[in-house]
Amino acid sequence: MNEFNSSVLRQFIDEGEKRAPPVFVGRDDILDDILSISKRSWKPGAWFREGNHGIAGNTRIVHGAPGAGKSSVLRKLRDWEMTPSVALGLSRIKPRVLLLNSALIARPLDILKPLASLICKRKAPDFVERYERSLSLGVNLGNAGINMQRQTRSYQNHSLTGIVDFQHWIDFLPKLSRLKSPVIIAIDEAQRFNHDASSPVAQVLQALHDNAWNLPLTLVLAGLGDTLDKSRKMQLTGGTKLHEVGCLSFKQKQQVMQGFCQTFGINAEGFENRLVTYAEPSEDWPRHLHFAQAILGQELLKNHGDIRALDWILLDEEFQKSRIRYYQSQQSNPMRSLLGLMATVMEQFKTDMKLEDIKELIEGNVKSQAGFDLENSLLEGRRDAYELIRHLVHQGALQEAESGIFYSPIPSFRSFLIEQGNVDSKVENTVSGNSSSNL
Ligand SMILES: Nc1ncnc2c1ncn2[C@@H]1O[C@H](COP(=O)(O)OP(=O)(O)OP(=O)(O)O)[C@@H](O)[C@H]1O
Ligand SMILES: [Mg+2]
Numbered sequence: 001m002n003e004f005n006s007s008v009l010r011q012f013i014d015e016g017e018k019r020a021p022p023v024f025v026g027r028d029d030i031l032d033d034i035l036s037i038s039k040r041s042w043k044p045g046a047w048f049r050e051g052n053h054g055i056a057g058n059t060r061i062v063h064g065a066p067g068a069g070k071s072s073v074l075r076k077l078r079d080w081e082m083t084p085s086v087a088l089g090l091s092r093i094k095p096r097v098l099l100l101n102s103a104l105i106a107r108p109l110d111i112l113k114p115l116a117s118l119i120c121k122r123k124a125p126d127f128v129e130r131y132e133r134s135l136s137l138g139v140n141l142g143n144a145g146i147n148m149q150r151q152t153r154s155y156q157n158h159s160l161t162g163i164v165d166f167q168h169w170i171d172f173l174p175k176l177s178r179l180k181s182p183v184i185i186a187i188d189e190a191q192r193f194n195h196d197a198s199s200p201v202a203q204v205l206q207a208l209h210d211n212a213w214n215l216p217l218t219l220v221l222a223g224l225g226d227t228l229d230k231s232r233k234m235q236l237t238g239g240t241k242l243h244e245v246g247c248l249s250f251k252q253k254q255q256v257m258q259g260f261c262q263t264f265g266i267n268a269e270g271f272e273n274r275l276v277t278y279a280e281p282s283e284d285w286p287r288h289l290h291f292a293q294a295i296l297g298q299e300l301l302k303n304h305g306d307i308r309a310l311d312w313i314l315l316d317e318e319f320q321k322s323r324i325r326y327y328q329s330q331q332s333n334p335m336r337s338l339l340g341l342m343a344t345v346m347e348q349f350k351t352d353m354k355l356e357d358i359k360e361l362i363e364g365n366v367k368s369q370a371g372f373d374l375e376n377s378l379l380e381g382r383r384d385a386y387e388l389i390r391h392l393v394h395q396g397a398l399q400e401a402e403s404g405i406f407y408s409p410i411p412s413f414r415s416f417l418i419e420q421g422n423v424d425s426k427v428e429n430t431v432s433g434n435s436s437s438n439l
Helices: 006-018 028-040 070-080 109-119 121-142 147-171 200-209 227-233 250-264 272-282 286-302 312-330 339-348 355-368 385-395 411-420 426-431
Strands: 060-063 096-101 183-188 217-223 241-244
Touching (some): 006 250, 028 060, 028 070, 028 183, 028 241, 060 070, 060 227, 070 096, 070 183, 096 109, 109 121, 109 147, 109 183, 109 200, 121 147, 200 217, 250 272, 272 286, 272 312, 286 312, 339 355, 339 411, 355 385
Parallel strands (some): 060 217, 060 241, 096 183, 183 217
8 A cells, every 4th residue: 555645635635637547447448449440441551652551431430428437538648558459459559649639620731730749740841841832832822812702712722722732741741751550630620610511621621531531530529519509510521420528437436536535545445335425426428537536636635635634524515516516517607597498398308309309398398488588588689499498409408319319418417507597596595694605
């Protein structure tokens, strides 16, 4: 058993979710699939610019409600770059991982420049220079047209320039500067991509998806429940496979809580069951398990790592409050302005409902509330029931399965929304006077 490590525990609490979880559990099927498809994109023994690498349509989408563990999956992929692979076949090949965030991707170069650096760092500036040059020539041509044409042409210039110049750049790379392994391009927060199919960024993503450069590249998009919609809009279809992340299992929750103690040198002997009971309100939702660990860690710091000295009643209360505070912060303005409707819809929602059923449910409840106008009730402009459903998926209140059936991915968020809509809400009473938190 390690010594109690208070400085590392303090660091974990201070850094919060920016840091990888102390113990990462599960998700093996997702990691294995991504790793295997990436390895399959690699043709051993071939020069990387001989044109026979890659598989068209091997994009993977990792989606889930807020706090499900999407970013953690991408982080884990990147960690695997360093460790021996457990995926089947081609065991000596370790894919490189290029981890990007959609918030920093506004133009093709934001993907192509880091990719060029990863393929051949020394020659990457040549690509950027070439790209900027052809773009300025192209945009100048575009300036001759009228406004709309100019915009369309400059759009096309951006995309084609990126795609064609990247191919040229690869063709003229020295043979010895070839890639030595396949590359996974993992883009987090992909639900923020709000491009149509002809936009420059979407075209680069399509080029990756379609294997336009015959390179051993695999595109992985991670994002909220509406990521699939966004990727369809960008025409990243045909072969794309979805992976949903959600609740952990009971056993994984146990592993997380025990692993937490082991990592920070806390002797939890005899407290195994108490730890699980304490973490129960998380309903096995990864973000809540993070809160459970952070609150437990804070109390342990006050008690020099002695689990026996903890006030478990206080801990239970603090953990419950953290969940409620989190859900309150998860409520968007439109949801807040519709508390009553949200409560009724979430209460009457049944797990096997389809889009049309939920639309009817919303519209039926809107009609029964005299004088209530859905389209004008939301603060962010006019919306209809479909838009509201899309919004609820984005916020993590609902989730669509591949079969088109909806469900509520975070059970306790649903209960919260139901309680929140009641005037004598249990929720409001529980959190009154507890607005300050560093979680
Ligand atoms: N597989 C896992 N094992 C243990 N803990 C996990 C796992 N996945 C996620 N967590 C915990 O849950 C927290 C939330 O995970 P993460 O940030 O990956 O969620 P997310 O789905 O990316 O959330 P968001 O939608 O807000 O971006 C992490 O800080 C981590 O502590
Ligand atoms: Mg994330």
